[in-house]
Amino acid sequence: HLGLTTQYLTECCQSGAITCLVCISSVKRHEQIWNCDKCYAIFHLPCIKQWVLEGVAQTTLLSDEHFPRRDIPWYCPKCRNEYPRSKCPEDYFCFCGKVRDPVTDPWNLPHSCGETCNRFLQNPSCGHKCLLLCHPGPCPPCPQTVKVGCFCCKKAPTPRRCGSAGWSCGEVCNKLLSCKTHRCTRTCHSGDCADCIETSKKHCVCGKSLRMQPCAEPVWRCTDVCDKLLPCGYHHCDKVCHKTADCGECPRAGMRSCPCGKQKLQGLKCTEDVMVCEDTCGKDLNCYGNHKCSRKCHFGECGSCPLMAQKLCRCGKREKEVACQKECRKQCTIATDCHHPTRLPHTCHFGDCPRCKQVCKLKLQCGHICPAVCHDKVILKNEVSIKAAAPWEQPQLEYAIKQLPCPPCLVLMPAICRGEHETSNFPCHELRDYSCGRLCGRNLLCGNHTCALQCHIVEGDQDGENAGSNCGICEEPCNKPRPPGCEHECVSPCHPKDCPPCRKRLRMRCHCGMVLLKHLCCDWADQKDSEKERMQSCGNHCPKILPKCGHPCKMQCHPGECTAADKCSKKVTQ
Template identity: 40%
Template sequence: SSGPDPVDLILWSVLQVWSCTGCFSLFHLPCIQKWARDSVFLISSVTDEDFGEKQHPWPCPKCRTEYPPSSTPNRYMCYCGKLQDPPADPWLVPHSCGSVCQKELKPTCGHTCLLLCHPGPCPPCPKMVCVSCMCGKAKPLPRRCSNKPWSCQQTCGKLLSCKQHTCSKPCHTECSPCPRVSVQSCVCRRQEAERPCADPRWNCQQVCGAPLTCGNHTCEVVCHDGVCPPCPRSISRSCPCGKTKSSLPCTEEVPPCGDTCDRRLSCLKHTCSMRCHRGSCETCRQEVDKECRCGKHRKLMPCHKEYLCDSKCPRTRNCQRHQCRRKCCPGNCPPCDQVCGRTLGCRNHKCPSVCHQGSCYPCPETVSLSCTCGSAVLVVPCGREKTTRPPRCKEPCRCPPSCHHRSREPHRCHPGPCPPCRQVCGLALPGCRHTCPQPCHDLVLVRSQQGLQVQLAGPWEQPSEPAFVKKALPCPPCQVPIPTSCFGEHEVSPVLCHSQGGWSCGRSCGRPLACGNHSCSRDCHLVTEGNKCEVCEEGCSKPRPPGCTHSCPRPCHPGDCPPCSHMTRLRCHCRISLLYVECTKLSSADEQMKVQLSSCSNQCPKELSCGHRCKQVCHPGVCEETCQQRVKLRCPCRRIRKEVVCSLQALCDLQCDD
């Protein structure tokens, strides 16, 4: 081929990248170079004297790891940093040189990374080394270099920093401070107090007060150990201007020498013309011809004062937005000290940096996105919270139920509203003892009727989309089949609970009527008055008592018929009189009573064979021949007379006396 494809060259130049050593994110090399230059320029809010001289670091756009200006990337390097401009190889990781990484592993162990040139952090050291336990009592064991510390679980026993107690913890790394409390003396040994063994050195805050070696002064140092320092007045001292030295007792002050002070004034150009004196020198009061800072004006004024004219600088500051407007500006206009105030890309905050050129920094604020329960938290740059999905959470959802159930169905924490409740409703249905078997319907999406009632102005107006609202629907009618008998209890069939009630099977009713003699002939029907059907309209058909030929005058009735009140006409035994007797008396009477009822109670009119009339009351059958009539008998001579019963007349033999 004549040369590389131009498209490949363009892509290759675009794909030159730089990797951050903190977060290992990849950035295009031109982008990160521009970022570094802009960052150094924007954060250089310094004074006039050191503007442009101070070395300001620049941060990584993602993790904010700071780099000095000298570390601004200017070459395209592989991940391990050994090869510049690594060639593209389809068999290697992009931007890799393909050689062994050999970076020093972290934490530092003396070994290097054995992987091929790779992106991201190096893995933990995989080599095996023999190491002792943390307390050094057990024999060395082979361990991974990246996980060398191990515990033999024996008591440590090392002497703690208090030099009094030993460590009682199991084998561990460095011993913690002694947790015990003991009586400790202060540094000067004047006071004692109970203090932690881990902090034995303490001061009582009392001035030492011990006499110094001079014998005139006492030590003014607060609670200390060792020998008191020498008296500060006993050493060689000089006069206030420093020209004359003298060795006077510590009780005497060194007097001024009387010579000219000649100490350098604060202007650093002139010296003090006063005699040797104590204290600081006065400000320089010499009159000098001064030029203003901007060089436009000159004026005679005191040396210690700075001459600033009233001319305001018309130059534009480095932000290219505001004028300098500083009085007597020497030309090195300071950076703009106003706050930028432009709305950042997050649309939530304004740029807090000083006014600058170009685009603002990305918003430095971060926003914590949490799941609904708050267990999982994801920190994202400000402005991305609207486009970033909340973090996934494996905890169960803790949202309280919005329906009548005590708890929701178990499900994981999720963004947005909880799914509709799929549990069985379980509410008691009105009018029965059953519960609703339908899925929970406390919050159901139903179509709103408000949008449907809006009249459109014409065919050009588009109807609005249907709106749905959450609404609690009532429980449906109970659908449980209940075995129910018909009105007449002829048969039992399942009937839905909500329509439970009597039903007609179509058969003849057959219920006994109130009369107790007949049954209802209507189709199976509901009895509304008591527990009886309609009133029987037939006549009484009960059998009459023996001997009664009359019918019952009452309509069909329960129980026995009333006694027959008809008067029966019959002849008496003697066949002379007509008697009227109640039918019930006649039919219920026995033979003897019937004989009495058929008697007219008059004397029997029949004649006996003897010729006398029957003396009995009207009676049935043939009269008795035993006549009881008294008759008179005479003897043949008719002289003796005797009364005897007629029936015994033949047996009586009346004889004369002669």
């Protein structure tokens, strides 16, 4: 793409077909220009100056009221690439930026200085410089040859073009992943390895719970309370699972309320005996708000109400004068208010019946039975609390009874990965189509390689081994061994059957060296030595001189020394 862009701009400059997008007129050979660093569009220098000044001025009027010292940027008219105000074009330079006001030369490209570009190459940034003459558009990929190893550094460095130096050896990467335990199973690749997909048993950060955790996510938190001893030495941390160093100071330290809440007392490293005030407790007793505690401020429960009262029991079966908190000991017969037909047995009581503790057992959408405790009526605290009217009064919270939906199903269900490599267990509500991250591994049509795509659903496959219609396509060259005697590479791409016969011509001199012979490689390679000697003969008389008698050899073109000297029939004068 870079080469095509440069070629297009060069041809436009030579033909005068470049149009300035500001004034919508053609750019002449002798006119001063400016070109964008990103999209390489070419504009008249006066046009781009006017564009910058008008755009900055308009933006300044709109922003000076709120940002009086703001450095207003400007943008390329074509690609909207942002430039600072300090880079407003002022002078006319050649394409490579070395020569100011380049002289128009009929032998050079318009607006080019005619010298070597010498800009540092950027795709990629390799440190080499462009060797082309000053030109428009991007510099081409670096053509220099360098020795580089493959991405995983297993293979020895080989000479390659610097612009496309990165290459894959096709073997498993095997680099140590970020978990420092497992290794990468992908084919030799560029960039960083993906996160580890293996799982192992990991403790939570507080160390109480253990579960299977992906290596890429080794830190997890359970739902248990930390319960570690705080620095005060008296209380324990009530935060949910966290690191030991994060427990912090005791929340009961410093200023806090006494048990009855009427006074603020200093509680730093204090025992409970010094945290009470001298006022009356005043909390509601267990007679459901009929009477209040008359004891002085104290820790712990207020105890039972000591007063007597004429009461009708909760179930309505008995009325008599009893201790205020005393209840009927018969079994409660109030009808259930949830989906269960009966309540768990409990004695007669004041107030509402206790929350149902039976297993829900409703059928979920997935078909499993809900194992949670009955959640038809759950007491929830409202987000907004009613603040206390006075400092000594305890704040009152608002509560609401709501019916909660069944929690997500946690029954473990087996699921086969997309490529059918393995089976993993997922909670039922997380059951989904997933990729195990391994290579597909199906046999490609070439019969020599396997699909290197990540685990995916294979379309059009029936036997579970061969590649489907959406698997990768083999782009490797043929690497099958050549027939004995053939040193040429197979011209066909990777294929399943035997290589086609080599049709390249072998150029060789005949035995006598007078004729240049050309034989097909496939006709020559499999022949025996005796047949090769025959094929290398041109069929003409041997032009060599016999060493003993000095006469020409009368044999046909043959290998080795002439042996017809003893049989020479040439008459000589004695």
